[in-house]
Amino acid sequence: MNDGSPPDPTPLGRKLLMELHVNGETQEVAFLPHETLLEVLRERMDLPGTKHGCELGECGACAVLVDGRPELSCLRLAIECGDAEVTTVEGLIRDGQLDPIQEAFADLGGAQCGYCTPGILVTARALLDENPSPDRDEIAEALSGNLCRCTGYLQIFESVEEAARVGAASSATGEVTS
Amino acid sequence: MMRCRPFRYHAPRTVAEAAKILRGEGPDAMVLAGGTDVIPNLKRKQFAPRTLVALRRIGELRTASDDGLTLGAATTLDAIARHAALPEAHRAARIAASKVATPQIRNRGTIGGNLCLDTRCTYYDQSAEWRQAIDFCKKAPGPHGTAIETPVEQGICWVAPGSPRCWAVSSTDAAPALIALGAEVTLVSADGERTIPLTDLYADDGMAFLTKKRDELLTAVRLPAAVEGWRSTYWKLRRRGAFDFPILGVGAALKLDAGGTVEAARVVLGAVASRPLPVDTSGLVGGPLSDEAIDAFAAKAAGPAKPLDNTDFTLHWRKRVVRAWVAGALRELRGDDSEEASLLSRSAARIPEPLSV
Ligand SMILES: Cc1cc2nc3c(=O)[nH]c(=O)nc-3n(C[C@H](O)[C@H](O)[C@H](O)COP(=O)(O)OP(=O)(O)OC[C@H]3O[C@@H](n4cnc5c(N)ncnc54)[C@H](O)[C@@H]3O)c2cc1C
Ligand code: SF4
Ligand code: FES
Ligand code: FES
Numbered sequence: 339m340n341d342g343s344p345p346d347p348t349p350l351g352r353k354l355l356m357e358l359h360v361n362g363e364t365q366e367v368a369f370l371p372h373e374t375l376l377e378v379l380r381e382r383m384d385l386p387g388t389k390h391g392c393e394l395g396e397c398g399a400c401a402v403l404v405d406g407r408p409e410l411s412c413l414r415l416a417i418e419c420g421d422a423e424v425t426t427v428e429g430l431i432r433d434g435q436l437d438p439i440q441e442a443f444a445d446l447g448g449a450q451c452g453y454c455t456p457g458i459l460v461t462a463r464a465l466l467d468e469n470p471s472p473d474r475d476e477i478a479e480a481l482s483g484n485l486c487r488c489t490g491y492l493q494i495f496e497s498v499e500e501a502a503r504v505g506a507a508s509s510a511t512g513e514v515t516s
Numbered sequence: 517m518m519r520c521r522p523f524r525y526h527a528p529r530t531v532a533e534a535a536k537i538l539r540g541e542g543p544d545a546m547v548l549a550g551g552t553d554v555i556p557n558l559k560r561k562q563f564a565p566r567t568l569v570a571l572r573r574i575g576e577l578r579t580a581s582d583d584g585l586t587l588g589a590a591t592t593l594d595a596i597a598r599h600a601a602l603p604e605a606h607r608a609a610r611i612a613a614s615k616v617a618t619p620q621i622r623n624r625g626t627i628g629g630n631l632c633l634d635t636r637c638t639y640y641d642q643s644a645e646w647r648q649a650i651d652f653c654k655k656a657p658g659p660h661g662t663a664i665e666t667p668v669e670q671g672i673c674w675v676a677p678g679s680p681r682c683w684a685v686s687s688t689d690a691a692p693a694l695i696a697l698g699a700e701v702t703l704v705s706a707d708g709e710r711t712i713p714l715t716d717l718y719a720d721d722g723m724a725f726l727t728k729k730r731d732e733l734l735t736a737v738r739l740p741a742a743v744e745g746w747r748s749t750y751w752k753l754r755r756r757g758a759f760d761f762p763i764l765g766v767g768a769a770l771k772l773d774a775g776g777t778v779e780a781a782r783v784v785l786g787a788v789a790s791r792p793l794p795v796d797t798s799g800l801v802g803g804p805l806s807d808e809a810i811d812a813f814a815a816k817a818a819g820p821a822k823p824l825d826n827t828d829f830t831l832h833w834r835k836r837v838v839r840a841w842v843a844g845a846l847r848e849l850r851g852d853d854s855e856e857a858s859l860l861s862r863s864a865a866r867i868p869e870p871l872s873v
Binding site (some may be wrong): 344346347348349350351370371372373374376377390393394395396398401404407408409410412413414415417418461479480482483484 | 517518519520521522523524525526527528548550551552555556558559560566567570572617618619620621623624757758759
């Protein structure tokens with residue numbers, strides 16, 4: 339099985355060339371074995387949508403989806419992502435259309451300074467994929483690993499609820515939203 | 517960006533191969549499971565392994581036994597929190613896993629990594645620059661830290677400056693819960709395999725906090741078959757409802773007979789010492805879970821808990837709250853409110869903290 343494996347062990351301090359699957363595309367990327375997915379996305383793949391906050395797992399700004407589940411890109415080595423499908427906030431846009439979650443955040447003030455927003459958008463996307471009509475408690479629990487200094491969270495919860503309503507309405511008419 | 521220092525990265529496919537690499541690399545190698553503890557510590561230069569041995573390709577570490585009672589060490593905390601196969605008597609394991617860190621971290625962090633979690637201290641979990649500014653303490657005595665678990669005689673402890681030992685705090689949520697459930701762990705090295713009670717994995721020393729040898733891999737956690745009458749819970753005290761490590765954990769499991777008499781009990785405290793602290797429960801056994809029995813037991817349980825000034829909150833308050841928390845956990849097992857339902861839940865602010873001095 340070829341999972342895009344690098345040499346084992348990796349040579350010390352030397353770059354490796356590895357295929358990464360990000361936002362539906364496969365790219366060959368050169369990076370060092372000790373780089374995190376966050377560093378590689380931002381600095382080697384020109385995908386600065388994913389934010390770096392604390393870089394220690396303590397804020398959620400760097401969250402991305404790995405095989406559909408939210409994880410912290412600051413805590414995961416890029417070398418451990420060869421066999422995974424990574425989705426960043428850039429990947430929420432499909433065919434030029436914003437994801438309903440993005441629309442809702444824009445309409446309802448779910449984003450103020452916007453720094454926490456990419457991590458929250460992907461985390462909320464994963465929630466709605468698993469549970470299309472979450473209640474307020476379930477939204478709060480799913481987003482409990484994402485800090486926001488601006489909104490007080492209320493507009494964030496309302497935005498996710500709005501996106502869930504839009505999702506429910508469009509799946510009733512057979513339209514694919516995600 | 518905070519970055520890791522360069523290391524070599526191995527990703528073996530079997531436990532045997534991993535054990536061989538760990539033996540060959542000696543003290544310079546470190547196991548990488550989910551990395552949610554290792555990576556922040558590497559970025560803060562708390563240690564500097566030359567080699568990381570990753571577990572992610574070892575499928576056998578992610579499997580559960582058919583009866584659901586043996587969990588591979590690389591099982592994620594999220595999987596355990598949702599582990600439908602675990603009997604109701606073992607719900608303390610699910611509660612503890614579900615209260616670790618944040619959803620994103622539970623998607624990645626593993627049970628093996630949680631049980632082997634580095635001990636924590638306000639003077640240690642800081643960047644290299646911070647630690648250098650006040651001078652390095654003995655747990656990480658240089659700008660690149662030291663190999664984890666390697667005791668170093670020299671160096672100061674900022675928490676107890678006259679002390680020969682390090683008092684960093686055991687902060688794993690799973691360990692107190694799983695010890696209370698009577699769990700065992702399997703350790704594998706190039707020499708072979710041994711299974712020990714989980715409580716024997718720990719030593720009360722902030723630096724040498726695991727009895728596991730450096731080249732031993734924790735491969736599995738085994739829970740006993742559930743016996744009629746046992747029930748369990750885990751109470752966790754922290755400042756916020758997410759993110760925070762425990763300031764106190766109480767793992768409790770009891771066997772009650774039909775008349776409500778305690779037949780057997782295991783209570784274990786987390787985050788009050790450098791190891792999970794089992795409490796002597798002999799005073800509880802043989803009697804009913806009356807308010808008086810619970811209060812007397814909780815008062816005694818708080819005795820050996822010796823919080824020091826190296827985590828969140830003031831230490832006097834942390835000592836005092838042990839009694840309330842142990843009593844709360846036991847009352848829940850008696851059938852009173854759960855932690856969430858009780859007034860004490862979620863926000864620690866509900867037990868007023870005395871002003872810091
Ligand atoms: C912001 C934040 C909050 C956190 N909050 C909590 C919390 O509330 N409660 C809590 O308990 N933890 C908490 N953690 C710590 C950590 O996320 C969890 O304990 C997690 O379960 C660790 O698992 P891991 O697989 O990521 O371990 P890793 O980081 O991969 O490893 C941790 C340690 O265990 C060793 N190790 C891992 N697996 C094995 C094995 N199979 N055999 C031998 N050694 C092994 C590693 O070498 C390392 O020393 C938090 C972390 C962060 C960043
Ligand atoms: S308890 Fe003392 S030696 Fe241990 S980490 Fe804290 S300051 Fe350092
Ligand atoms: S940047 Fe990753 S959690 Fe803060
Ligand atoms: S909008 Fe500013 S941090 Fe959330």
